[in-house]
Amino acid sequence: MLKYLSNYLTLAGRFFKPKKAFWRINQNIRSRELRVIDADGKQIGVLSVQEALKKAAEAELDLVEIAPAAKPPVAKIIDFAKFRYQQEKKEKESRRKEKKGSEQKEVWLTPFMGESDYNVRLERVKEFLGEGNKVRIVVRFTGPQMSHREFGYQMAEKVKSDTQDIAGIDQAPKFLGRQLMMVLTPVKQKVTPEVSS
Template identity: 45%
Template sequence: MINGQIRDKEVRVIAENGDQLGVMPVKEAMKLAQEAELDLVKIAPKAQPPVCKIIDYGKYRYELARKEKEAKKKQKTVEVKEVRISPNIDTNDLNTKVNNAKKFIAKGNKVKVTLRFRGREMAHMQQSKHILDDFAEMLAEVAVVEKPAKLEGRSMSMVLTEKR
């Protein structure tokens, strides 16, 4: 709440430099704020009596927005990259996929390894689980299995994350 929105009878007032001006009626506090060509802002509405500060409200909002933006910059978003393989994959192709997954993990992303089944491959789903296990084993020095291999419809997938 700022200026005219403050409906309390008495408030504790803090000057722009941080000095306590004491408890006074709202009209008197408003007069002080107007003389300094600043705003009266309620900063602690739950206190007894409520605490108001004489500050430049526009500058205050700008500072809050800037702090929020800085905090957002520092946080890191983790993406989930997907590596798709099939049950009849050759060794060299598997090595290529493993190298791609290593690159993704090195950048700090999670890797979802999906083993896709088509047609007659559906009959041998459980025998193909070892491919995912081998994939995880090849990445054992840089990654750890976050979600173990799970069958979802026509595909089996697991999620790998960076080793801590």
């Protein structure tokens, strides 16, 4: 029995897709009264479904129920194809932003690296933070360098001070094996209005 159930669940997962957004339009709207908004975004008021359908027909547009949970439900007089396209575009954009901002990037440093190498890595850190990603700073130690752990903390402190205006500390510097790790998170910058004299 269990064997058949697991096969069914795999088949069900393969063939059944999650539901997409669903809007009731025109005659499929079930409510008796609706709060109606016209194509320009102006609120018409609470109307019966028949009156709302009549107004939509006069404008040669569709009546779309956009907030069915509201009391009374909210419907808008719009071109449904255009509305659906805009909603799908918004959804796709939000998924893209969510995916982009959730990444964690990693930048490797050494405790005794040269100034030019450090500046290149620092620019990469600033670029990642500017894109809205978290950045893990890893200071790698090799062999005899492990006896000078304080230089790793100095390197982490240097990165922290060089990025203090655009980043905050998500995880303080700590050793894991032969590596010192620290996580920086981007900080939203406040826009200050200029004072004209």
